[in-house]
Amino acid sequence: MPSTAKASPRAKAGRLAAADSPRPFPLIRDPRVGGSLEGMPDEALLSSLLTMAAPDANGDVLALRLLSGHGSLETAIAAASAGKLPGGIPWDDHAAVRFRAVIELAARLVRPTLEQRPLLSSHEDLVTYARLRAACSAVQTLRLLFLDRQRQLIADELHRTGSVGDVALYVREIMSRALTMDARGLVIVHSCPSDEPPNPASVRVSCADIQKAGNLLGVELVEYLLIGRRSYVTLLGEPVVKRLARLVAAEGDGATASSEAAVR
Incomplete structure:
Protein backbone atom coordinates (compact mmCIF):
# COMPACT_ATOMS: atom_id res chain seq x y z
CA MET A 1 0.00 0.00 0.00
CA ARG A 29 23.71 24.71 4.60
CA ASP A 30 25.90 23.39 7.38
CA PRO A 31 26.52 25.46 10.55
CA ARG A 32 29.75 23.53 11.09
CA VAL A 33 31.29 25.01 7.95
CA GLY A 34 34.08 27.35 9.02
CA GLY A 35 35.28 30.59 7.56
CA SER A 36 34.14 34.19 7.74
CA LEU A 37 31.03 35.45 5.97
CA GLU A 38 32.35 39.03 5.85
CA ASP A 92 3.86 32.85 4.55
CA ASP A 93 3.64 34.39 8.02
CA HIS A 94 5.98 31.76 9.44
CA ALA A 95 8.68 32.69 6.94
CA ALA A 96 8.32 36.39 7.78
CA VAL A 97 8.60 35.63 11.51
CA ARG A 98 11.79 33.60 10.93
CA PHE A 99 13.21 36.47 8.95
CA ARG A 100 12.34 39.06 11.61
CA ALA A 101 13.86 36.83 14.27
CA VAL A 102 17.29 37.30 12.70
CA ILE A 103 16.94 41.09 12.90
CA GLU A 104 15.71 40.85 16.49
CA LEU A 105 18.74 38.77 17.43
CA ALA A 106 21.04 41.38 15.87
CA ALA A 107 19.39 44.17 17.89
CA ARG A 108 19.72 42.18 21.11
CA LEU A 109 23.42 41.66 20.43
CA VAL A 110 23.90 45.43 20.22
CA ARG A 111 21.74 46.34 23.24
CA PRO A 112 24.28 45.31 25.95
CA THR A 113 26.68 47.99 24.68
CA LEU A 114 24.02 50.56 25.57
CA GLU A 115 23.46 49.15 29.06
CA GLN A 116 27.08 49.02 30.20
CA ARG A 117 27.73 52.79 30.24
CA PRO A 118 25.92 56.14 30.09
CA LEU A 119 23.81 55.98 26.95
CA LEU A 120 25.14 58.97 25.04
CA SER A 121 28.80 58.10 25.63
CA SER A 122 28.44 55.99 22.49
CA HIS A 123 26.27 57.87 20.07
CA GLU A 124 27.03 55.57 17.14
CA ASP A 125 25.99 52.52 19.17
CA LEU A 126 22.66 54.19 19.85
CA VAL A 127 22.13 54.96 16.15
CA THR A 128 23.11 51.40 15.16
CA TYR A 129 20.69 49.95 17.70
CA ALA A 130 17.87 52.25 16.59
CA ARG A 131 18.39 51.34 12.94
CA LEU A 132 18.28 47.64 13.73
CA ARG A 133 15.08 48.10 15.69
CA ALA A 134 13.50 49.87 12.72
CA ALA A 135 15.00 47.61 10.04
CA CYS A 136 11.84 45.55 9.60
CA SER A 137 9.47 48.51 9.53
CA ALA A 138 8.00 49.90 6.33
CA VAL A 139 6.48 52.87 8.21
CA GLN A 140 7.71 55.62 10.50
CA THR A 141 8.14 54.65 14.16
CA LEU A 142 8.70 56.32 17.53
CA ARG A 143 10.89 54.53 20.08
CA LEU A 144 11.35 55.73 23.66
CA LEU A 145 14.48 55.00 25.69
CA PHE A 146 14.15 55.65 29.43
CA LEU A 147 17.21 56.60 31.49
CA ASP A 148 17.99 56.82 35.21
CA ARG A 149 19.82 59.67 36.98
CA GLN A 150 23.18 58.43 35.75
CA ARG A 151 21.90 58.26 32.15
CA GLN A 152 21.96 54.46 32.22
CA LEU A 153 19.32 52.70 30.14
CA ILE A 154 16.31 51.47 32.14
CA ALA A 155 14.22 50.22 29.24
CA ASP A 156 13.32 50.97 25.65
CA GLU A 157 9.95 50.57 24.00
CA LEU A 158 8.34 50.93 20.61
CA HIS A 159 5.90 53.72 21.41
CA ARG A 160 4.02 54.23 18.16
CA THR A 161 3.95 53.20 14.51
CA GLY A 162 2.55 55.44 11.81
CA SER A 163 2.44 55.60 8.04
CA VAL A 164 5.20 55.95 5.47
CA GLY A 165 5.01 59.73 5.74
CA ASP A 166 4.16 60.44 9.38
CA VAL A 167 3.74 59.15 12.93
CA ALA A 168 1.67 60.77 15.66
CA LEU A 169 3.37 62.14 18.77
CA TYR A 170 1.42 62.95 21.94
CA VAL A 171 3.33 64.72 24.71
CA ARG A 172 0.97 63.58 27.48
CA GLU A 173 1.35 59.90 26.56
CA ILE A 174 5.14 60.13 26.43
CA MET A 175 5.46 61.93 29.76
CA SER A 176 2.98 59.59 31.43
CA ARG A 177 5.00 56.59 30.33
CA ALA A 178 8.27 58.18 31.46
CA LEU A 179 6.84 58.80 34.95
CA THR A 180 5.53 55.23 35.11
CA MET A 181 9.05 54.00 34.36
CA ASP A 182 10.46 56.35 37.05
CA ALA A 183 12.76 57.79 34.39
CA ARG A 184 14.88 60.90 34.88
CA GLY A 185 16.02 61.08 31.27
CA LEU A 186 14.39 60.36 27.94
CA VAL A 187 15.66 59.67 24.43
CA ILE A 188 13.20 59.76 21.55
CA VAL A 189 14.11 58.01 18.31
CA HIS A 190 11.97 58.85 15.28
CA SER A 191 12.81 56.42 12.47
CA CYS A 192 11.87 56.71 8.82
CA PRO A 193 11.88 53.83 6.27
CA SER A 194 13.70 55.94 3.66
CA ASP A 195 17.36 56.80 3.18
CA GLU A 196 16.91 60.27 4.67
CA PRO A 197 15.54 61.03 8.17
CA PRO A 198 12.20 62.76 8.71
CA ASN A 199 12.08 66.49 8.04
CA PRO A 200 13.27 68.26 11.23
CA ALA A 201 10.94 71.21 10.60
CA SER A 202 7.92 68.93 11.02
CA VAL A 203 8.80 67.86 14.58
CA ARG A 204 10.63 70.82 16.15
CA VAL A 205 7.46 72.10 17.82
CA SER A 206 6.77 68.68 19.34
CA CYS A 207 10.36 68.48 20.55
CA ALA A 208 10.03 71.87 22.27
CA ASP A 209 6.73 70.82 23.89
CA ILE A 210 8.32 67.65 25.28
CA GLN A 211 11.25 69.65 26.66
CA LYS A 212 8.87 72.04 28.44
CA ALA A 213 6.79 69.22 29.91
CA GLY A 214 9.90 67.33 30.95
CA ASN A 215 11.34 70.35 32.75
CA LEU A 216 8.15 70.63 34.79
CA LEU A 217 8.05 66.92 35.64
CA GLY A 218 11.76 66.29 36.22
CA VAL A 219 12.30 64.24 33.07
CA GLU A 220 15.12 65.62 30.92
CA LEU A 221 14.84 65.21 27.16
CA VAL A 222 18.40 64.03 26.66
CA GLU A 223 18.21 63.38 22.93
CA TYR A 224 15.75 63.50 20.05
CA LEU A 225 17.05 61.59 17.05
CA LEU A 226 15.63 61.55 13.53
CA ILE A 227 16.97 58.47 11.77
CA GLY A 228 16.90 57.33 8.15
CA ARG A 229 18.61 54.31 6.66
CA ARG A 230 21.62 56.35 5.52
CA SER A 231 21.81 59.39 7.80
CA TYR A 232 20.46 60.91 11.00
CA VAL A 233 19.84 64.30 12.62
CA THR A 234 19.71 65.40 16.25
CA LEU A 235 17.17 68.08 17.14
CA LEU A 236 19.20 69.15 20.17
CA GLY A 237 21.94 71.34 18.75
CA GLU A 238 24.55 70.91 21.50
CA PRO A 239 27.21 68.30 20.65
CA VAL A 240 26.36 64.98 22.25
CA VAL A 241 29.56 64.49 24.29
CA LYS A 242 29.41 68.06 25.61
CA ARG A 243 25.74 67.69 26.54
CA LEU A 244 26.38 64.41 28.36
CA ALA A 245 29.20 65.99 30.39
CA ARG A 246 26.94 68.92 31.31
CA LEU A 247 24.08 66.65 32.40
CA VAL A 248 26.31 64.41 34.53
CA ALA A 249 27.98 67.47 36.11
CA ALA A 250 24.59 68.96 36.92
CA GLU A 251 23.52 65.73 38.62
CA GLY A 252 26.76 65.73 40.63
CA ASP A 253 26.33 69.36 41.71
CA GLY A 254 22.77 68.63 42.77
CA ALA A 255 23.85 65.66 44.88
CA THR A 256 26.62 67.70 46.54
CA ALA A 257 24.22 70.53 47.36
CA SER A 258 21.77 68.06 48.91
CA SER A 259 24.50 66.53 51.07
CA GLU A 260 25.67 69.93 52.30
CA ALA A 261 22.13 70.92 53.15
CA ALA A 262 21.64 67.69 55.09
CA VAL A 263 24.82 68.33 57.14
CA ARG A 264 23.67 71.82 58.05
Whole structure:
Protein backbone atom coordinates (compact mmCIF):
# COMPACT_ATOMS: atom_id res chain seq x y z
CA MET A 1 0.00 0.00 0.00
CA PRO A 2 1.53 3.36 -0.96
CA SER A 3 2.44 5.70 1.88
CA THR A 4 0.15 8.69 2.51
CA ALA A 5 2.75 10.60 4.52
CA LYS A 6 3.51 14.07 3.24
CA ALA A 7 7.06 15.01 2.41
CA SER A 8 8.60 17.45 4.87
CA PRO A 9 9.59 20.95 3.66
CA ARG A 10 13.23 19.96 4.16
CA ALA A 11 12.82 16.91 1.91
CA LYS A 12 11.05 18.92 -0.77
CA ALA A 13 13.78 21.56 -0.61
CA GLY A 14 16.38 18.84 -1.07
CA ARG A 15 14.65 17.51 -4.18
CA LEU A 16 14.30 20.98 -5.65
CA ALA A 17 17.95 21.77 -5.01
CA ALA A 18 19.02 18.52 -6.65
CA ALA A 19 16.87 19.21 -9.71
CA ASP A 20 18.07 22.77 -10.19
CA SER A 21 21.16 23.79 -12.07
CA PRO A 22 24.20 24.87 -10.00
CA ARG A 23 23.32 27.79 -7.76
CA PRO A 24 24.75 31.22 -8.67
CA PHE A 25 25.24 31.99 -4.97
CA PRO A 26 26.70 29.78 -2.22
CA LEU A 27 24.09 28.50 0.22
CA ILE A 28 24.91 28.26 3.92
CA ARG A 29 23.71 24.71 4.60
CA ASP A 30 25.90 23.39 7.38
CA PRO A 31 26.52 25.46 10.55
CA ARG A 32 29.75 23.53 11.09
CA VAL A 33 31.29 25.01 7.95
CA GLY A 34 34.08 27.35 9.02
CA GLY A 35 35.28 30.59 7.56
CA SER A 36 34.14 34.19 7.74
CA LEU A 37 31.03 35.45 5.97
CA GLU A 38 32.35 39.03 5.85
CA GLY A 39 33.33 38.77 2.20
CA MET A 40 30.01 37.26 1.12
CA PRO A 41 28.13 39.54 -1.33
CA ASP A 42 24.83 41.04 -0.20
CA GLU A 43 22.83 39.02 -2.71
CA ALA A 44 24.44 35.73 -1.62
CA LEU A 45 23.89 36.33 2.09
CA LEU A 46 20.31 37.47 1.49
CA SER A 47 19.70 34.40 -0.70
CA SER A 48 20.88 32.05 2.04
CA LEU A 49 18.73 33.76 4.65
CA LEU A 50 15.67 33.69 2.40
CA THR A 51 16.17 29.98 1.68
CA MET A 52 16.43 29.19 5.39
CA ALA A 53 13.26 31.19 6.10
CA ALA A 54 11.28 29.59 3.25
CA PRO A 55 12.82 26.34 1.95
CA ASP A 56 10.29 26.09 -0.90
CA ALA A 57 11.31 29.47 -2.33
CA ASN A 58 14.14 29.97 -4.80
CA GLY A 59 16.37 32.14 -2.65
CA ASP A 60 18.65 33.19 -5.51
CA VAL A 61 15.84 34.50 -7.69
CA LEU A 62 14.06 36.11 -4.77
CA ALA A 63 17.21 37.87 -3.55
CA LEU A 64 17.88 39.35 -6.99
CA ARG A 65 14.26 40.45 -7.43
CA LEU A 66 14.15 42.06 -3.98
CA LEU A 67 17.45 43.90 -4.45
CA SER A 68 16.60 45.10 -7.94
CA GLY A 69 13.09 46.11 -6.92
CA HIS A 70 14.00 47.93 -3.69
CA GLY A 71 17.45 49.26 -4.49
CA SER A 72 19.27 48.42 -1.25
CA LEU A 73 19.81 45.60 1.22
CA GLU A 74 18.04 47.54 3.98
CA THR A 75 14.82 48.06 2.04
CA ALA A 76 14.91 44.49 0.70
CA ILE A 77 15.12 43.18 4.28
CA ALA A 78 12.24 45.42 5.36
CA ALA A 79 10.10 44.14 2.48
CA ALA A 80 10.84 40.48 3.23
CA SER A 81 10.15 41.00 6.92
CA ALA A 82 6.78 42.55 6.14
CA GLY A 83 5.92 39.80 3.64
CA LYS A 84 5.91 42.27 0.71
CA LEU A 85 7.44 40.06 -1.98
CA PRO A 86 7.16 39.86 -5.77
CA GLY A 87 4.10 37.97 -6.99
CA GLY A 88 4.10 34.19 -7.04
CA ILE A 89 6.72 33.75 -4.30
CA PRO A 90 5.82 31.13 -1.61
CA TRP A 91 6.15 33.21 1.56
CA ASP A 92 3.86 32.85 4.55
CA ASP A 93 3.64 34.39 8.02
CA HIS A 94 5.98 31.76 9.44
CA ALA A 95 8.68 32.69 6.94
CA ALA A 96 8.32 36.39 7.78
CA VAL A 97 8.60 35.63 11.51
CA ARG A 98 11.79 33.60 10.93
CA PHE A 99 13.21 36.47 8.95
CA ARG A 100 12.34 39.06 11.61
CA ALA A 101 13.86 36.83 14.27
CA VAL A 102 17.29 37.30 12.70
CA ILE A 103 16.94 41.09 12.90
CA GLU A 104 15.71 40.85 16.49
CA LEU A 105 18.74 38.77 17.43
CA ALA A 106 21.04 41.38 15.87
CA ALA A 107 19.39 44.17 17.89
CA ARG A 108 19.72 42.18 21.11
CA LEU A 109 23.42 41.66 20.43
CA VAL A 110 23.90 45.43 20.22
CA ARG A 111 21.74 46.34 23.24
CA PRO A 112 24.28 45.31 25.95
CA THR A 113 26.68 47.99 24.68
CA LEU A 114 24.02 50.56 25.57
CA GLU A 115 23.46 49.15 29.06
CA GLN A 116 27.08 49.02 30.20
CA ARG A 117 27.73 52.79 30.24
CA PRO A 118 25.92 56.14 30.09
CA LEU A 119 23.81 55.98 26.95
CA LEU A 120 25.14 58.97 25.04
CA SER A 121 28.80 58.10 25.63
CA SER A 122 28.44 55.99 22.49
CA HIS A 123 26.27 57.87 20.07
CA GLU A 124 27.03 55.57 17.14
CA ASP A 125 25.99 52.52 19.17
CA LEU A 126 22.66 54.19 19.85
CA VAL A 127 22.13 54.96 16.15
CA THR A 128 23.11 51.40 15.16
CA TYR A 129 20.69 49.95 17.70
CA ALA A 130 17.87 52.25 16.59
CA ARG A 131 18.39 51.34 12.94
CA LEU A 132 18.28 47.64 13.73
CA ARG A 133 15.08 48.10 15.69
CA ALA A 134 13.50 49.87 12.72
CA ALA A 135 15.00 47.61 10.04
CA CYS A 136 11.84 45.55 9.60
CA SER A 137 9.47 48.51 9.53
CA ALA A 138 8.00 49.90 6.33
CA VAL A 139 6.48 52.87 8.21
CA GLN A 140 7.71 55.62 10.50
CA THR A 141 8.14 54.65 14.16
CA LEU A 142 8.70 56.32 17.53
CA ARG A 143 10.89 54.53 20.08
CA LEU A 144 11.35 55.73 23.66
CA LEU A 145 14.48 55.00 25.69
CA PHE A 146 14.15 55.65 29.43
CA LEU A 147 17.21 56.60 31.49
CA ASP A 148 17.99 56.82 35.21
CA ARG A 149 19.82 59.67 36.98
CA GLN A 150 23.18 58.43 35.75
CA ARG A 151 21.90 58.26 32.15
CA GLN A 152 21.96 54.46 32.22
CA LEU A 153 19.32 52.70 30.14
CA ILE A 154 16.31 51.47 32.14
CA ALA A 155 14.22 50.22 29.24
CA ASP A 156 13.32 50.97 25.65
CA GLU A 157 9.95 50.57 24.00
CA LEU A 158 8.34 50.93 20.61
CA HIS A 159 5.90 53.72 21.41
CA ARG A 160 4.02 54.23 18.16
CA THR A 161 3.95 53.20 14.51
CA GLY A 162 2.55 55.44 11.81
CA SER A 163 2.44 55.60 8.04
CA VAL A 164 5.20 55.95 5.47
CA GLY A 165 5.01 59.73 5.74
CA ASP A 166 4.16 60.44 9.38
CA VAL A 167 3.74 59.15 12.93
CA ALA A 168 1.67 60.77 15.66
CA LEU A 169 3.37 62.14 18.77
CA TYR A 170 1.42 62.95 21.94
CA VAL A 171 3.33 64.72 24.71
CA ARG A 172 0.97 63.58 27.48
CA GLU A 173 1.35 59.90 26.56
CA ILE A 174 5.14 60.13 26.43
CA MET A 175 5.46 61.93 29.76
CA SER A 176 2.98 59.59 31.43
CA ARG A 177 5.00 56.59 30.33
CA ALA A 178 8.27 58.18 31.46
CA LEU A 179 6.84 58.80 34.95
CA THR A 180 5.53 55.23 35.11
CA MET A 181 9.05 54.00 34.36
CA ASP A 182 10.46 56.35 37.05
CA ALA A 183 12.76 57.79 34.39
CA ARG A 184 14.88 60.90 34.88
CA GLY A 185 16.02 61.08 31.27
CA LEU A 186 14.39 60.36 27.94
CA VAL A 187 15.66 59.67 24.43
CA ILE A 188 13.20 59.76 21.55
CA VAL A 189 14.11 58.01 18.31
CA HIS A 190 11.97 58.85 15.28
CA SER A 191 12.81 56.42 12.47
CA CYS A 192 11.87 56.71 8.82
CA PRO A 193 11.88 53.83 6.27
CA SER A 194 13.70 55.94 3.66
CA ASP A 195 17.36 56.80 3.18
CA GLU A 196 16.91 60.27 4.67
CA PRO A 197 15.54 61.03 8.17
CA PRO A 198 12.20 62.76 8.71
CA ASN A 199 12.08 66.49 8.04
CA PRO A 200 13.27 68.26 11.23
CA ALA A 201 10.94 71.21 10.60
CA SER A 202 7.92 68.93 11.02
CA VAL A 203 8.80 67.86 14.58
CA ARG A 204 10.63 70.82 16.15
CA VAL A 205 7.46 72.10 17.82
CA SER A 206 6.77 68.68 19.34
CA CYS A 207 10.36 68.48 20.55
CA ALA A 208 10.03 71.87 22.27
CA ASP A 209 6.73 70.82 23.89
CA ILE A 210 8.32 67.65 25.28
CA GLN A 211 11.25 69.65 26.66
CA LYS A 212 8.87 72.04 28.44
CA ALA A 213 6.79 69.22 29.91
CA GLY A 214 9.90 67.33 30.95
CA ASN A 215 11.34 70.35 32.75
CA LEU A 216 8.15 70.63 34.79
CA LEU A 217 8.05 66.92 35.64
CA GLY A 218 11.76 66.29 36.22
CA VAL A 219 12.30 64.24 33.07
CA GLU A 220 15.12 65.62 30.92
CA LEU A 221 14.84 65.21 27.16
CA VAL A 222 18.40 64.03 26.66
CA GLU A 223 18.21 63.38 22.93
CA TYR A 224 15.75 63.50 20.05
CA LEU A 225 17.05 61.59 17.05
CA LEU A 226 15.63 61.55 13.53
CA ILE A 227 16.97 58.47 11.77
CA GLY A 228 16.90 57.33 8.15
CA ARG A 229 18.61 54.31 6.66
CA ARG A 230 21.62 56.35 5.52
CA SER A 231 21.81 59.39 7.80
CA TYR A 232 20.46 60.91 11.00
CA VAL A 233 19.84 64.30 12.62
CA THR A 234 19.71 65.40 16.25
CA LEU A 235 17.17 68.08 17.14
CA LEU A 236 19.20 69.15 20.17
CA GLY A 237 21.94 71.34 18.75
CA GLU A 238 24.55 70.91 21.50
CA PRO A 239 27.21 68.30 20.65
CA VAL A 240 26.36 64.98 22.25
CA VAL A 241 29.56 64.49 24.29
CA LYS A 242 29.41 68.06 25.61
CA ARG A 243 25.74 67.69 26.54
CA LEU A 244 26.38 64.41 28.36
CA ALA A 245 29.20 65.99 30.39
CA ARG A 246 26.94 68.92 31.31
CA LEU A 247 24.08 66.65 32.40
CA VAL A 248 26.31 64.41 34.53
CA ALA A 249 27.98 67.47 36.11
CA ALA A 250 24.59 68.96 36.92
CA GLU A 251 23.52 65.73 38.62
CA GLY A 252 26.76 65.73 40.63
CA ASP A 253 26.33 69.36 41.71
CA GLY A 254 22.77 68.63 42.77
CA ALA A 255 23.85 65.66 44.88
CA THR A 256 26.62 67.70 46.54
CA ALA A 257 24.22 70.53 47.36
CA SER A 258 21.77 68.06 48.91
CA SER A 259 24.50 66.53 51.07
CA GLU A 260 25.67 69.93 52.30
CA ALA A 261 22.13 70.92 53.15
CA ALA A 262 21.64 67.69 55.09
CA VAL A 263 24.82 68.33 57.14
CA ARG A 264 23.67 71.82 58.05
